[in-house]
Structures are given as structure tokens and as C-alpha cells.
Amino acid sequence: MADGPSAARSDDESDAVDSTGTAGDGEAGREERPADSAENAADDPQRDEDDLSVEELRAQVEEKYDFDNFGPQDMEQMTAREWDAVFDPESWITGTELLDRLEADLKNRVLDRDVFARIERFEDPERLVAYSDEGYAVVYGDGTVEGMGTVLRDVKPSVALASMEEYEVAEMPDGEVLPTPLEVPEGGGDLGHQVLQVVAAVQLLMGVGLVFSPLVVDLGQSWLVALVAGLGFVVIGVLLFFVVANARLSDKFRAEEYRNRLRAIGLDSDERPAFLDELEAEGRLANAEDDSTEDAA
16 A cells, blocks of 8 residues: 555656656657758759748758859849848948949959940949940949840849859959950951861862872772762862851851941940930939039039
């Protein structure tokens, strides 16, 4: 009988331990759920973004993109919700520093022939304008972008990247990054064209030699083989000369088209895209110095 209360107490203690252990397991399970859900989100990139929490979406984005080599092409693929989930808006660069970084980045992209646009800075309010014959983009200090065409599409990723402290911008190029129409060469493959011409000439000479060889040397029954081989070399030589001529003609047309695009944006000519006149009429592109001059007049 003496063992009854102690046995009861031991049973109660074991029940308490079991309940505590169960509660602890429940808390551990609850703590593991966010991590598990984040891993599941990363493993299942096809899930709808609207069904994911911020933590799950952030894990999915970090798995999807390589932020050590993050560039404009990655930025174009990223959705607005992915951007908000990964980047902290309070850390974005704005104001004059943003426009300086953006100007340097865009000018380097123009030098790399990744973007075709003329880059200019305007004041009152301070903004950066990139334009070509196919569109324009106006960027303000707070990161607002407006415009149209391919230039707007090319500028938007650079604005987002330039606003990130982690993004390293190359040094600002000196002077005008676009060449004048007179500086555009006819083509850049002269060495390759010359090599092909030499090969074509050799093929022609060999072909002509084989075709007329039966008249000089007695080849017996092999004269037909020499004739066929000679004609083959002649055909190859003619085709190579045709390839060279076509390539040079294409280079000439491309160079002339590039010159016309440069003239259309005001380089070495008085022409300017029509939409710039509309923007100036609305007062968006008026320079502060121009405004002061008009006021003085």
C-alpha cells in the first residue's frame, strides 16, 4: 500500500515529462516550418509568387539568381515582387549620386555597344536623359523613369542596378561616347577579307592550271579527272570572291545605316528626334541656364 502514492507521483511525473516533450516537439516543429517552407519554395520554382510568403520568395529568388554576377539581363527577368522581396528600399541610392552612377553605367554600356543612345544631363529638376532615334528615357533623382521605346527598356535595369550600393559602376568615360558619322569606318573585317581573297585567287589559279593541263602535258585517260577537278577549284574560287564582295557590301550598308542613326540624334547634324521637341515644348528638358536666359530677356 505504501507504494501507491509514490507510484501515482511517478506516473504523474512521467505524464508531465511526456507532455513537456510533446510541447517541445511542437515548438521545434513550428520553428522548423519556415525553414522547411523556404526550402520547398526554392525546390519548387514553378509555384505562384502570390502563394509564397516574403521569406519563401526571398529564398526562391536567391536560388534563382547569381547576385555575385547580377547584371541588366537578370534585372529584366526579375519581377517587381521578387525585387521587393530581396532588396531593402531604405538602402537604395537616390539623388545626384544615383544620376552620376547611372550616367557612368549607361555611357559604359554605350561604349560596349550594349546600348545605342545619347546621354545628357539636365537641371531644374535634375535629371538624366537618354535618347536615340527609336525612343527616350528620362530619369529623375528619386529613381522615377519615364519614356518610350527601346531606350526605356534598356535604361530601366541600369536604374535599378545603379541604385544598389553593392553594384560597382565603372569609371565615367571622358567626352562623347558615340562617334561622329565621319568617324564610322566602312567595315572592320579588312584582314579577313584579304585572307579570303588570297585563298580564292589560289583556288582559281589551281583550277585554271588543271583545266588547261591536258593541253600542255599528256595525261592519258586522266585528263577528264583533271578537267573536273579544275572546274571544281574554279567554282570554289568564284564563290569565295562572291562571299568577300557580299561581306564588304553588307559592311558598307551597315556603316551607312549607323551614320544615319547618329545624324538622327544630332551628332554632326541639326537633326533631332521629334519626341525631343515635344518634351522641350512641355518644359521637361529645359536647362536651368536656358530658363535664366529667357527670364533675363
